[in-house]
Amino acid sequence: MDCTSIIGTIAATLTTASFIPQVIQVVKTKQTRDISLSMFITFTIGVLGWLIYGILLNAMPIIIANLVVFVLTMIIIVYKLRYR
């Protein structure tokens, strides 16, 4: 793997994994007041777009990364709607 691909892989891993601490925090505290619902809904629709984009290109890394992010942001949205 060349240098550019390595940096892209690190970037993708970080932006994907970053949602894990937010999921842990909302699940633990059930406090979601300061989280913007608009942000997570817009972001999740965008992630669905990336998922379709990945499927159309048959690009497995894009598909997997966005599937993981989709699951994580959906958990945050469910908690936001449940514990406003």
Add this chain to the structure above:
Amino acid sequence: MDCTSIIGTIAATLTTASFIPQVIQVVKTKQTRDISLSMFITFTIGVLGWLIYGILLNAMPIIIANLVVFVLTMIIIVYKLRYR
């Protein structure tokens, strides 16, 4: 522009713009308790990675989208650190 590129552009616009409502909310309310600092720091480092990736590929859409996201998430981090 083909269908795949259009979907990619819509996805990029949504995931980039999604941070605007969160920025507006933290600037207005100065309330950041429920936002995970770990999430935004990890995400922002990832975005820096995407920025370097875009520069190495000389891919202007990747550079611009990630520059915008970087500025927006940095504002959220500054507010999070200032108003814990």
